[in-house]
Structures are given as C-alpha cells and as structure tokens.
Amino acid sequence: MTTDAGLKRTPLYELHQGLGARMVPFAGYEMPIQYSGIVAEHRAVREAAGIFDLSHMGEFHFDGPAARAAVDRLVSSDVAGLEPGEARYGLLCNEGGTIVDDVIVYRTGADHLLMVVNAANVEKDEAHVRRYLPKDVAFLDRSAETALIAVQGPRAADILVRVAGGSVAALAPFGVKSARAAGAEATIARTGYTGEDGFEVFVDNADAVRVWQALLVAGRGDALVPVGLGARDTLRLEARFSLYGNDIDETTGPIEAGLGWTCKLDKDFVGRDAVARQKADGPKRRIVGLVVEGGVARHGHDVVSEGRAVGKVTSGTYGPTVAQNIALAYVPTALSKVGTAVAVRIRDKDVPATVVKTPFYRRAQ
C-alpha cells in the first residue's frame, strides 16, 4: 500500500506502530528506524536475537532449464556451481566493471533461482537484468508481493525451530529450503546482514503478520526484540558488510571496494574483463576500515593525510559492540595498510584515525 506522501508500506506497518517504532522514509518505504533504541537493539542481536522487517527488499525469480547459466552470466560469483538449497553473495556489474548492485542468489529448485536485490535498486536492476536475459528464461519481479522477515542472533535457530520445525536448524550457512512457518508457505535461508547466525524468511504479504507474530511469541523467552534499520546499519558496519549507495555504487569497482573475492574471473560475466583489468593494474584507492579517536565519522567526510584531503568516508558510526567510532573509507592504496595514521575532517577539525583490520567485529565460533 502507498501513503499520501507516495511512500509504500510493508504488510507489517501497523504492527511496527503498535510496537512503538519510529518510522522514516527509506528507499521509497515507510520503515522502522528504531523501537526501543539503536544501542539496545544492536546488543540484543549480538547477545540474544532480533527480528527485522525487510519487506522493502526486492525479490527476482528466474525459472527454466537455462536460468542458472543466465544468472551466472549476470552475477560476479559462482552461480553455476550452486547446488539446489545453496545461496551465494555476488555483484551485478556493468560492462565498465563498476557495481550496479550487490545481491544474494538462492538456488531454490533445480531450475529456479531467487535473487534478492536492494530496495532502492529494484527498477534499475530489472532493466539491467532484462538487457542480458535470454528469452528462454522466465523472469518475475515479486518484490511487491513478498514479505521478508529476518531473525538474527545467537538464539535465532532456537526461535525459528519453534515456528518452522527442526529441519531449519540443520540448514548450513547460506543454505535455503522451503518450509512451513506458522502454517504459511515460506522460503527460509540461513543468511543475514548482522555478523551473527540468523535466518531470512520469505513469505507472501498475506502471511507476513501471522509469521511475524508467531516468531515474536516463539522468541518471548529468548529476549527476542524487534530491530529497526538504525541497528541494522551499526550491526552490518561492525561486520564490515558493504551498504549499496554508501560504500559501493556505479562509481566503484569490486577490487577497490574489497569485493574481489566475489568475482570469479575464470568465467564470463557482465563486466568481467573490466574487473580483471582492475585487478591486474591494481586499484589506485582501496576501501579500508578506520577507527576514529574523538569524533564520529560520517558518510561524505574527508579523509586527510598531511593536511590534504585524500579520500572519503563512505560509512561511519559508533559501534556499540566494539565500543569505538568506526568507519569505512576510500583512501589511496599507499595509505591503505593496516596501522596507517590518517585523520577524518569532522566539522573542520582533523580528528586522528587509524587504518585497522576488518571486520571490526567477528563473532566467536
């Protein structure tokens, strides 16, 4: 549904209001940015579990015997090698070797693939995909009809089992299966964007409220709390996951963005040759993790070295678990080594910062 302001709402909108969420416009949707508070929600996900409404995300379906080869040609990573029930992170690139979107591709059947794309990119991605898709592959954008609910955190598996049965606990990381959740047909994957164990549950809009409520009830004894986009951002940044539109976009290439590992250069994919050149030449700049002492770096701040602006912060926040001000920034390759001292220009002051190893946070195995 759409409000007067032209903003779309997910099927869980009323529930968010009932839970005391603060709603903000995000990627054309009215989405919860926080409920109890960003830091409390962040900690809940690290220590127990959180439930997220991600129904704004886009879902593309590809069907037919030729689907896997076609999507393999669109995505930088090894889609051809996915077994049924497996998923993989990868990039959509353009011919020039910059990033159109970052996606997860799920092989949900022998001849069926699900591609989850960023909400803000649904239209752009569809146009991009259609440009390269052979006619014998059926394409369906089900973004508007699909709700996505994530449960993330160390107790996520215990909670999900109560709603979707014991078989979901047997899913490997990046595994995906069909299951019934609270009586509804669901696609359940062991994927997420928080750095914790967790699941993403795709259901039809009509079932979203029932599944959300069932998960909340199932998580009552496990300190499950609703989590908004604010904590989603601090969680993903500590885990050093890229945010499209901030850290990566159509001006950045996979190698400088630290996403070379997603590019299988010994296969053909759109942008492959350009990415191979980026790798062979070595990028002029690289994305690095920064710890900032005495200020919070934000998207767009300059990175300064010897008084000169040499780079840009792409994401920055206070990381509640690492208890430091952390950021991602592009800097000249010569300044990208761990331990390099730079500064971030915050309100006309050069605040000391150090290049550090990422991820900032890694969960204990």
Place this chain on the structure above:
Amino acid sequence: MSAVPDDLRYSKEHEWVRLEGDTATIGITHFAQEQLGDVVFVELPEKSASVRQFASLGVVESVKAASDIYSPISGEVVERNVKVIEKPELVNTAPYEQGWLVKVKLADKGELGKLLSAQDYRAHIGETPGAGGD
C-alpha cells in the same frame, strides 16, 4: 523525574538553564535526548571560552547523526562536564542531572527573559498542561 522540571528555563532549541547566583548550568532536555536517541559523543567548548546566546555551543552525536547545541545564554564557560565527555549516555539517562554539559558565568541576566518557562516549553513540544511528569 519530570520530563520538564518547573524550576528551569528553556530555549526553543531544547536546551535548559539552571541558575545559581550568576552561574548557569546548561544541558539538553529530556525531549531532545529522546528525539536524538543514544548519545555516543559530546563536543563542548573549552573552559574560559565565551559563548553567545543562541549561537553554537557544541555538538551532540547520536548513533545516527550529529546535532548542534545552541547556548541558551551568553557568557564565559567556567566548567565543562568531563563526566559527560567520558560517558555520553549520561545525556540520555540523566539529562537534567549528571548529563549537564557546561556551566557559564552569565554575561547578561536580561537574556533570561528571552527563554521559555517550563509551562511555555511544554506547550512548545506539544505536551498538554499538567502532563509533564514521566
């Protein structure tokens, strides 16, 4: 604790002033900290800096964003709250007590007349009279 204590003066920008002699303690209101969310960084002027009424006093950063703080009165900074620099969450947990920001020696008592009473501030933030408690 009341959300808008009766004994303070307020600015429209959501700062409060507590007057003791000619020293004014300054902080941000309960309403302001609630709007900001979790405060993670506070930037304050140095001791003996002079501040002007309704001009910038410092910055409070929440997880999501930086917000300017404006001085509700003019004067000289005689003390900054070192505890709140070390523990910025005091702004959230005790905005009128341990979460104060600076103490200023008043330059002009007349400026207090440009500030809001508790009653006017409640109206300013849309609280109905008598609903100030929390």
